[in-house]
Amino acid sequence: MVTEEPTSVKAKPRVAILFGGRSSEHAVSCVTAAGVMGAIDTNKYEVIPIGIAKSGQWVLASGDTSQWSLSSTALPEVAASDQTVTLAEIGGEHQLIVAEPNAVPRELGSVDVVFPLLHGPWGEDGTIQGLLELSDTRYVGAGVLASAVGMDKHFMKVVFEAAGLKVGPYVAVTDREWVTDAEAVRKRVDKLGFPVFVKPARAGSSMGISKVDSLDGLDAAVEEARRHDLKLVIEAGIVGREIECAVLQGRGTDAPRTSMPGEIAVAAGEHQFYDFAAKYVEDGAAALSCPADMPDEAIARVRELAAVAFDAVGAEGLSRVDFFYTPSGELVINEINTMPGFTPKSMYPQMWAASGLAYADLIDELIHLALTRKTGLR
Secondary structure: OOOOOOOOOOOOOEEEEEEEOOOOOHHHHHHHHHHHHHHOOOOOOEEEEEEEOOOOOEEEOOOOHHHHOOOOOOOOOOOOOOOEEEEEEEOOEEEEEEEOOOOOOEEEEEOOEEEEEOOOOOOOOOHHHHHHHHOOOOEOOOOHHHHHHHHOHHHHHHHHHHOOOOEOOEEEEOHHHHHHOHHHHHHHHHHHOOOEEEEEOOOOOOOOOEEEOOHHHHHHHHHHHHOOOOOEEEEEOOOOEEEEEEEEOOOOOOOOEEOOOEEEEEOOOOOOOOOHHHHHHOOOOEEEEOOOOOOHHHHHHHHHHHHHHHHHOOOOOEEEEEEEEOOOOOEEEEEEEOOOOOOOOOHHHHHHHHOOOOHHHHHHHHHHHHHOOOOOOO
């Protein structure tokens, strides 16, 4: 895809790649950043890698993508540093400033757009988007509200239902409810029938998710999910194939663009579902089929509903929308991910590649959308 250069920025825009973060998806964010930094056109963009340590400190990070690779024995992590990076407006431009003990702060120069490759809370949930909005800085992806709704599996379902999308049976559980009356929660879950999936309400990458086949296993699964988030969503198991669709914001007033739907096949063995290890660690644990083996009318319907979901939460830039395709041909929406993984194994870029948009061109298009988007309320 060839994109025209926005007239409002320099010939070679400076892109700050922001990754790491405070959430349990820190390592996944690092791997996503490695994928983007390895594919972005450095003849067209000047790239500044900014890591966020688990403490929340912003630091200058290495552009060596091998440092951020994921293996079965080691997870990449942004280390804290004596040097702290901040974003400030100086002379009408958004400047990166480096501060360190006993030294005068120094400027790294202006930033035209931030690519926040952060997954999970304190990054994908509207928090970093709010900071960038406050500083009037352009960035890739969904805004504050869309990010927050897309992160919270409970409110996401409420918005989907209001938009007329089919949502499966579920129970939302707050910390207060579980602590004060766990038995009432058990009774509500029992009415869903088994199996159920116990999930942190505001986590991703399959972190803290358990499949529970009977009431006996519920408490342990709840406590595991509560390690990631004190608010939970417990979903009835749905018999159906898991179908996903990548959505890309249209240019100007154009409608959202959708990829061909994809389907992940998880290899038989240890993985009961598409868990963290199958997604990111174990080669051969999962394979993507795109387009998914579905009738043409079902493919068209998936793409239509994915665009509806994108607009329902007010998403911008990119999203991946996940469905269950039941034996009767019904499509039940599972969730939207407003900052899907960009690792080499991630479904979002793979689905676009299978639909004719290569990884580097996809990155280029996302940056273009961010550079041409107005700041402030929109």
